[in-house]
Amino acid sequence: MQPNIQTHLQIIPRDQHNVSRRDISPNALRVLYRLREGGFTACLVGGAVRDLLIGGHPKDFDVATDATPEEVRALFRNCRLIGRRFRLAHVVYGREIIEVATFRSNSDDGSGDRETHEGGRLLRDNVYGTIEEDAVRRDFTANALYYAIEDFSVRDYVGGYEDVRNRLMRLIGDPETRYREDPVRMLRAVRLAAKLDFEIEAATAAPIPQLAPLLREAAPARLFEECLKLFLSGHAVASFQGLERHGLLGALLPETAAALKSNRSGALRRMLLEGLKGTDARVANDEPVSPAFLFALLLWPAYCRALASLQAQGVHIAEAQRRAADRVTVHQLEAIALPRRFSLPMQEIWLLQPRFSQRQRKRVFRLLAHPRFRAAFDFLTLRLSASDEHAEDVAFWREAQEKPGDALSAQLDAQRQSEDGADEGDAPRKRRRRRRKTASGGE
CATH class of the missing domain: 3.30.460.10 (Beta Polymerase, domain 2)
Structure with missing residues (x-):
């Protein structure tokens, strides 16, 4: 007292x-x-x-x-x-x-x-x-x-x-x-x-x-509510900078703080601040912001660091992605009680990112139909603030959303034929055998 x-x-x-x-x-x-x-x-x-x-x-x-x-x-x-x-x-x-x-x-x-x-x-x-x-x-x-x-x-x-x-x-x-x-x-x-x-x-x-x-x-549940107040009240950028300035970021988001510290280029921090700037703009315009997207952004540096660590250990890329997502989520739950209704879509946003580089017709239409597509695409667009290596993917998927299905299908077929034609001058490749579809209809 x-x-x-x-x-x-x-x-x-x-x-x-x-x-x-x-x-x-x-x-x-x-x-x-x-x-x-x-x-x-x-x-x-x-x-x-x-x-x-x-x-x-x-x-x-x-x-x-x-x-x-x-x-x-x-x-x-x-x-x-x-x-x-x-x-x-x-x-x-x-x-x-x-x-x-x-x-x-x-x-x-x-x-x-x-x-x-x-x-x-x-x-x-x-x-x-x-x-x-x-x-x-x-x-x-x-x-x-x-x-x-x-x-x-x-x-x-x-x-x-x-x-x-x-x-x-x-x-x-x-x-x-x-x-x-x-x-x-x-x-x-x-x-x-x-x-x-x-x-x-x-x-x-x-x-x-x-x-x-x-x-x-x-209480972790109380810290979750306090996080929403910090980042969804229209002052997310200033709040994040205040947490950094007063030494609180490491207590609230420990793995993100460590990842930002080790990221010498500053690319992850640029992306995070750009995302928070967008969050502030949405709040100012009375547009909704999903806590799942917010935490996908806040914990992305931690996910990237965990993923790099697992790959360095020789873990296969797809397995490394899943394990990194789970590891970051579980560790963060020790500090903040992130409900599953937000943590699961947060992980989906991360795990969909590699699929944006795929151009096979079935995969393109499957990704466009995914319930988390729009959030994942917005996240991909946000990644441009860290690196322009995704510019081509962003341009393709932006155009894909606007095209009628038959036009997009024709474009993908033409693109595949063009790629096949370009391969004709190369050494003959062994023709890949088509796998029989299973009873469940999977590929």
Whole structure:
């Protein structure tokens, strides 16, 4: 538990800030007013206040109050209580959920509602307190700002208002203690800095490289969700560069970090950053991005390194490809719980890559009909940013997708006849015997 932190209340009146009720969810305002009418203190808190202050448009609106979760539920019929480690009330309006949290204390009252791991990790946090105690308990100063509905002021207890104005991410309290409480805060620092275009304050950044191994203690399922937030929120390039800069890439994607380090040409890193740039563009255009494609990109350097290692050991190419895909996936699962519904198509994207160099008619049409063709082709196109050796394949398959089937078939037949004719001047080759088709119809 971190030592007592001095708070100093700064009230920023309505005429000195730009937070307006026009930009706040009407449902969040309903919750705030209902709690106030019920005799409770209630404020908009956290990321929504921070984002509104810098001119953003928050998607989520959280409320903090001195009402207990049970008291919140008594006021709202559309309320459900969730969580064990951190008890919360969710007030549900159709597809929108307003999260309501009771002010937390930063101390242990002996009730057992605040529990920490021997390493300092916070396991349970349900000791209620005052708004001042709640502010100190939050992670970053920028997330500890409160918008009060009674006078439309912003309340700042830990210097967050100045930090937002200076675009700084600063931890409240001792950084090492806070990271040990919850190692995922290191990823949050990088993600929020990337999202907001903030700098991580020097003392907040300093312990991260040394404490990065603590991420191994975090639940792999939680790290998977954090990865999606890092890379699918429209700031993937900045997030990746932040992970590299603060020594977190090796803890999150260890084999990719090792592969990038050993790739002297930088080709794999160029491809990865180009792919993340494309991901950001798709998010900006409200286009979907598959987690399978994202992880195919993030783990491609690891796959290439594993494949090269197996081939150097004399493993046949097709077998090496399968084993490399399995090896990278299994090793990554130790850190991030990548669900099979994403890991299997990720592997398919990798294993389809060699098939783009094939021009036999049956194989061409079989690949075009493959359910993973489009993703695999997009991935092949992306590989051009690392090397132009695939330019001919990309051109062929781009044209193949646009041609009618009969025209493509005629082109492939003509191409084969041309190749056969070119061979006539060569030494006679032994004619290959056709294999009989099996009962199953295979070749």
